[in-house]
Amino acid sequence: MWVLTEHLAVESLTDGCSDCAIRTHSICAALDHAEVETLGKLGRRRSLKAGEPLIWEGDESLLVANVVTGMLKLVSSTADGREQVVGMVYPTDFIGRPFGATSHHSVTAISDATVCVFSRSDFDIFASEHPALEHKLLERTLEELDRTRKWMALLSRKSAKEKVAIFLLDMAQRLPNLNTGSVREGAQPKFELPFGRPVIADVLGLSTETVCRQLTALKREGILEFPTRRSIRIAQWNMLESVTRAE
Amino acid sequence: MWVLTEHLAVESLTDGCSDCAIRTHSICAALDHAEVETLGKLGRRRSLKAGEPLIWEGDESLLVANVVTGMLKLVSSTADGREQVVGMVYPTDFIGRPFGATSHHSVTAISDATVCVFSRSDFDIFASEHPALEHKLLERTLEELDRTRKWMALLSRKSAKEKVAIFLLDMAQRLPNLNTGSVREGAQPKFELPFGRPVIADVLGLSTETVCRQLTALKREGILEFPTRRSIRIAQWNMLESVTRAE
DNA sequence: CGCCGATTTGATCGTGGTCAACAATAGTGG
DNA sequence: CCACTATTGTTGACCACGATCAAATCGGCG
Numbered sequence: 435m436w437v438l439t440e441h442l443a444v445e446s447l448t449d450g451c452s453d454c455a456i457r458t459h460s461i462c463a464a465l466d467h468a469e470v471e472t473l474g475k476l477g478r479r480r481s482l483k484a485g486e487p488l489i490w491e492g493d494e495s496l497l498v499a500n501v502v503t504g505m506l507k508l509v510s511s512t513a514d515g516r517e518q519v520v521g522m523v524y525p526t527d528f529i530g531r532p533f534g535a536t537s538h539h540s541v542t543a544i545s546d547a548t549v550c551v552f553s554r555s556d557f558d559i560f561a562s563e564h565p566a567l568e569h570k571l572l573e574r575t576l577e578e579l580d581r582t583r584k585w586m587a588l589l590s591r592k593s594a595k596e597k598v599a600i601f602l603l604d605m606a607q608r609l610p611n612l613n614t615g616s617v618r619e620g621a622q623p624k625f626e627l628p629f630g631r632p633v634i635a636d637v638l639g640l641s642t643e644t645v646c647r648q649l650t651a652l653k654r655e656g657i658l659e660f661p662t663r664r665s666i667r668i669a670q671w672n673m674l675e676s677v678t679r680a681e
Numbered sequence: 682m683w684v685l686t687e688h689l690a691v692e693s694l695t696d697g698c699s700d701c702a703i704r705t706h707s708i709c710a711a712l713d714h715a716e717v718e719t720l721g722k723l724g725r726r727r728s729l730k731a732g733e734p735l736i737w738e739g740d741e742s743l744l745v746a747n748v749v750t751g752m753l754k755l756v757s758s759t760a761d762g763r764e765q766v767v768g769m770v771y772p773t774d775f776i777g778r779p780f781g782a783t784s785h786h787s788v789t790a791i792s793d794a795t796v797c798v799f800s801r802s803d804f805d806i807f808a809s810e811h812p813a814l815e816h817k818l819l820e821r822t823l824e825e826l827d828r829t830r831k832w833m834a835l836l837s838r839k840s841a842k843e844k845v846a847i848f849l850l851d852m853a854q855r856l857p858n859l860n861t862g863s864v865r866e867g868a869q870p871k872f873e874l875p876f877g878r879p880v881i882a883d884v885l886g887l888s889t890e891t892v893c894r895q896l897t898a899l900k901r902e903g904i905l906e907f908p909t910r911r912s913i914r915i916a917q918w919n920m921l922e923s924v925t926r927a928e
Numbered sequence: 929c930g931c932c933g934a935t936t937t938g939a940t941c942g943t944g945g946t947c948a949a950c951a952a953t954a955g956t957g958g
Numbered sequence: 959c960c961a962c963t964a965t966t967g968t969t970g971a972c973c974a975c976g977a978t979c980a981a982a983t984c985g986g987c988g
Contacts, residue, residue, distance in 0.1 A: 455988055469944070490976090500731075508830065510830050510831055510833070511840055512834055512835065512836070512926075513925065513926045514799070514926040514927045515838075516834075516838040517834075517838070518833065518834040518837050518838050520830035520831075520833050521830065521835055525917060525965075529821065531827070532823070533819070533820050533823065534823060534824075534827075536930085537831055538827040538831060555801070556975090558716075558806065562816070565812035565815065568808070568812065568815060568816055568819055569815055571781050571819060572818060572822060573821045575823055575826060576778065576779070576780065576781060576822055577781075577821060578826060579822060579825060579826050579829060580778070580781075580785040581787065582765075582829050582830060582833065583755065583757050583767035583768065583786055583829060584785060584832070586765065586767050586829065586832070586833045586836060587758070587759055587763075587764075587765035587767055588755040588759065589836060589837045590757060590765050590836045590837060590886035591759055591763040591764070593763050593975075593976090594976065601806055614691075624782060628922060630935085631905040631934075631935065631936095632934085632935095633786070638837070639837035640976075640977090641976070641977055641978075642934095642935080642936095642978075643935095643936080643976090643977080643978080646935065646936055646937080647936085647937080649936095650936070650937085661775040662985090663934075663935075663984090663985070663986095677762065677865055679759075679760045679761040680761040755979095819962095820929085840943075840944090841944065842944075873970085877965095877966065877967080878966075878967060879966085879967095887944075888943090888944075888945055888946075889943075889966090889967080889968095890944090890945075890946080890968080891944055891967085892941090893967065893968055893969080894944090894969080896967095896968095897968070897969085898988075909953090910953070910967070911955095
């Protein structure tokens with residue numbers, strides 16, 4: 435399993451937050467040194483293996499967290515059991531539902547991951563006393579809402595092929611820089627997927643088979659290459675981008 | 682056209698906010714009397730006719746607003762022109778994108794509506810000086826994010842029939858109480874739609890024809906009745922609820 | 929080399945979109 | 959009040975996309 439920024443995987447919070455990899459990219463950036471230390475005392479590091487759940491849908495909202503390394507998915511299930519991934523969580527992202535009674539979706543690791551966990555009530559109180567933190571959280575929540583709405587339009591209006599293309603471009607831009615936060619400069623034409631086809635299907639609201647067919651179609655067209663199962667090389671970036679906007 | 686809480690449609694902000702219909706249900710509830718008056722001086726009332734746009738997708742984010750009466754839709758378009766409704770806005774809801782450069786979706790009235798508009802920069806500054814307001818806004822944004830994610834699961838996983846059923850139940854619970862905010866007690870079995878089939882289709886990510894077919898199907902099954910085009914009677918509430926969870 | 933899970937390919941089917949015709953309603957002016 | 963028109967809603971025929979089920983193939987690992 436490919437671990438993102440693995441050199442920090444065993445770091446403990448008792449070491450303090452000042453050398454935290456995401457210190458300046460998470461919501462903690464809103465706090466000064468002393469405040470971060472105070473908040474740090476309320477939290478603890480937790481490691482998750484790929485597939486391990488952190489929060490269950492419908493449970494009382496007991497914890498919130500910052501993602502330090504790895505990726506997680508948010509899943510919402512309809513009343514009759516069908517599920518849909520409603521969000522992907524990257525390092526520096528904030529997880530959980532402050533100020534709320536229950537979690538409306540589950541949170542599960544899709545690669546090995548490390549998170550910095552707080553009890554929700556502790557966090558709520560701390561946040562209320564630190565408007566700058568709440569402001570940062572508000573900004574992030576607004577951004578997340580924008581992203582979620584865009585994704586929603588994608589899910590309901592894009593064809594399978596477009597979805598796959600968009601997913602790959604997204605991944606290619608996000609993955610190489612995961613350890614440094616949300617920076618997305620020049621794209622890497624080759625990258626390793628931290629998970630398999632079923633997860634892609636899950637995220638895009640497609641079946642595994644359909645994802646496969648689209649991937650092989652893109653390979654046949656010379657747009658993609660697969661050196662190994664988990665690695666993807668984007669041979670024709672521009673072509674892939676044009677697939678994005680209808681066929 | 683059916684105007685929600687029409688008695689306030691011409692109220693002017695120069696009358697002050699103290700008798701505003703949504704004074705205690707919007708984010709303004711976080712403010713005390715003096716603060717509300719200060720904020721009120723920054724805003725102005727604006728009436729919108731059904732179909733009239735308030736904010737264009739991609740535009741610089743210049744204004745934010747509270748919805749006083751009526752309903753609006755948020756629309757996100759994909760790069761190639763296809764559109765999807767990504768949110769419905771009810772009275773007391775907050776519109777717009779504070780602290781952000783651009784609007785990521787358009788906002789358009791789907792019934793006649795009244796909104797209380799602020800310049801985004803004015804609002805940003807005022808909000809920064811009033812943590813209680815920001816806190817309220819954060820709570821609302823978190824709720825909206827939860828709702829949006831639920832809706833996302835619905836859009837990608839539910840069948841046409843289920844979507845229509847869910848939409849009607851939602852409407853039936855929200856509509857009768859629109860003027861009093863988000864209260865949703867006992868459901869009214871009959872109500873008037875403030876818009877036509879095309880808008881329903883739009884919201885559910887379906888074609889008008891499909892919405893029609895599902896509605897007539899539900900009529901044939903004795904679950905619904907249509908006294909007029911715009912009014913809907915839910916003859917079998919329980920039946921409709923069970924349609925909601927697969928067929 | 930042989931096994932197991934992940935991926936790929938193939939065949940079939942159902943849902944919902946599209947295009948086209950038709951019906952019903954709401955407006956409009958005589 | 960009644961044509962007449964424009965708009966909105968309804969129905970039908972057909973088709974494409976993607977789901978599903980089943981089978982084949984690949985790749986990693988003992």
